Amino acid sequence: MMNVWTLFIPELYCLLMAVVFFGLAMSARPNPRRDYFAALFMAGVGVVVALACVRLEGTLFFEAYRVDLFSQVFKVMLAMGFFLVVCLCTELNGIEERHHPEFYLFLTTCTLAMMMLVSSVELLTIYVALELSSYSLYILVPLRRGHGVDVEAGIKYLMVGACASAVMLFGLSYVFGVTHTTYLVEIIHVLPGVIGTPAAIVGLLLVLCGFFFKLAVFPFHFWAPDVYQGAANQVTAYIATASKVAAVAIIMRVVALSGGSSKYLVDMLVTLSIASMTLGNLVAIVQKDMKRLLAYSSISHAGYVLIGILSMSATGYASAIFYALAYLVMNLCCFLVVVKVSHDGSDLKIAQLAGLHRRAPLLAMALMLAVFGLAGIPPTIGFTGKFLVFAAAMEKGYVALVIIAMINATISLYYYILVVKAAYLMEPDEELPRLPVSIPTKVLTVALVTAMVVFGVAPSYLLEVARAAARMLM
């Protein structure tokens, strides 16, 4: 019995954090400093805990829950994402002070839910874990100070989310009807045999729709721009990073169920991938708001990740895992700049970046590297990620897809460079003071930048881990 709970330690730790914040939320007087340091400390320990548990393996709860390298790697990423987002909360001005404990509470529960999501190997558990993470986010989005846009964003998010859930449940019923079980271990034996039947393929696609909503893939992307813009900057950072990583993990799990032999599924994923990339990149060009731009860029990146997944090979999955990690780091770096530049918690226009290289050279540099990474320019981690993904697709012979993706990457370069241009070449209308950048922020920025460059140049260790994790899926 002892062994069982050891496997569950990262989740238990998250639960403990949630309890602590629940207690803090009860306290009568708001104390943002206390909340922040409590969150920072516990999130930091959380990363350590997740790292310590990375080698655990086993199943628990009547085989509904599997702990393996795949799940643990993603748990580490989630814990890191959570920790880094908490790091951005030094000035949590977007949210009223008395709601800070609730903010951390919902962040924690969302992380907990996503940790359980990546470990679940049973359809019902997957569904309720997904719902738990969604609910936390539904509440986090309208938590922003000042009513108006945020409420609209919250409602939009809830509506699209509820529809996606309904579609997904419907798909689950098909999958259950075809395979007569909710356990992935058993489904993976049955499903490849019947994948040719319409019921199985429709079921699987509808199930995927629920996760596509999380990842903001093409037909379920409507919420992304409004929610990115409407939510507080830190919340957006979280939605854009940690929640995307979890979605990638679970999509891989479900796609792996098909056994890689369904042409329909591949065709469908190819279509969605192309649609996402193209739409995201083209619409991003005209954006004026930094967060909206990042939203459309995230839609296109969802398309790139899908390329790795739809290859349905060990290299494909490994490349998708690597890409998810790369995306986490790059996007967090972007949001770090967004949060720091708009330190009063308001939305950031791209034009407001003007003169950043003089106001805060370090941030400007970080922004440039992150944005180049997103565009896929060497020597950043983004280039390596894109390279791996495309290589995996080429291996399977999807040449046309790769060419389209490359054209897309070129288009995206345009608007990414606009951001860099704003930061480096444009001058503000009036002289703005230097941005105060504290020592911890500097350390954080340097660490993120180093990670981006070092793992971009020497990705072999991470790639090994990703490959080992991906093998767990096959």
Added chain:
Amino acid sequence: MDWMIGFAILIVKLGVVLVGLLLLAAYLVLLERKFLGRLQIRYGPNRAGKFGLLQPLADTIKMLTKEDIVPEAADRVLFLLAPAVVAAEALLIFAVVPFGASVTLLGKKIPLVITDLNVGLLYVFALASLGVYGVALGGWASNSKYSLLGGIRGAAQMISYELSLGLSLVPIVMLARSFSLLDIVRAQAHYPFILVQPVSFMIFFISAMAETKRIPFDLPEAENELGAGYHTEYSGMRFGLFFLGEYVNLQVFGALVAVFFLGGWRGPFLPPVVWFLIKILVISILMIWVRGTLPRLRYDQLMHLGWKVLVPLALLNIVATGFVLLIIG
């Protein structure tokens, strides 16, 4: 052939129960009026027949012959449907209430219950929760301010107290280890559950009073502020159906209290069915007595009592019962 006999027995049982319920409902009205009269130092109805015993008959004739008015602005279909929902819901609950152990007639064993569902208790709740629609829709369909207010109050009140009603019975299910009403009575072979679950009994009794919308919980009707609340606009037999529903509900809760807490049909000397009737009557009289004694609650007091007192108490009771059961094994 066997199938035919079974069907005939079922029809007979249905008929007996239906007639019995209606008769009892009619005389409960008389009992209430007489008893209330006595409590208020009056005589109550005493002109129709000896001691007013024909009063129910007179009332029925009056209701049936009165004009059935449907307000012009009312939502006709729902307006006509609402009273039927209330009456039907109350009557249908009796389908699972056991009146006694089985009797043997002509060599055939006949259980004294219309049907023994293995989810009988939940069936009762399902129907009780549908009763809200009669009140809410009746109030809404009348298209009158008083009725609407009554309907809204009714919906809020019933949904709040349904919660404590349901929670109060969880310990009973834990003790009996079954949802079947027959099993619950059987489980009380040695002692009635009221002895071990007095808290549960209290919560159930209070919530049941609120569910039947009787004083002190009659806010949906509240004569002196809302006219008659959700049935202000009703007349004739449709009003009669609301009325009937209320008194059948009185018996329903009497019967349920008997089944859940007082050992059902069990009792010394007298035949089981008689004991069961006595228990129903005692509970009904208790409820009438409460009506004659207590003033109406204020709306916030009503919500406070429901959500902040009864629900937590019921939850605590569940935990305590589970704890004790775990210890005794």
Added chain:
Amino acid sequence: MTVYGAVFYILAGVILIATGLAITRRNLVHSIVYLVISFFGSAMLYYLFGAPLLAALEIIIYAGAIMVLFLFIIMMLRVEPSALRKPTLRQWLPAGVLGLIYVAVAILVVTTDPGSQTILETALARPRVFGRFLFQRYWLSVEIVSFLLLIALVGALYLGKAFVKEGGDQKEDQS
């Protein structure tokens, strides 16, 4: 066709019609009544399939609690049917097209899937067995759901509280 089959098709028809009416009525209260009928039909179907517990819960929770809350809110807000906008062609068209695609897929699934031809055996899930199954095999899901409800509760409390707070401030201003 067996008796079961006949009852099934009648119930399915009732559910379909009631749900269809529920989503097309302009009057919200009527919609609710049709939806309740549809839930009732689903509950009957569950009972027919040998799951009385689910049937009872369907009525208690969906028809008896959730829809009553909807009704309560609609009655409180007094939403007039005329206040609702008629959907334009631009809103109708995508819905219609998607609906048609769905119908086509559904027909395809039903006609081509060999699984849809098998005759299901009648089964009976007793409450006790059902409970054991649920709380043992799906223990984790049940726990997550309870946590989910807690989070939803905290969230609802927060959203509701924010609103009350503003009202409270106004009151202070007046006094």
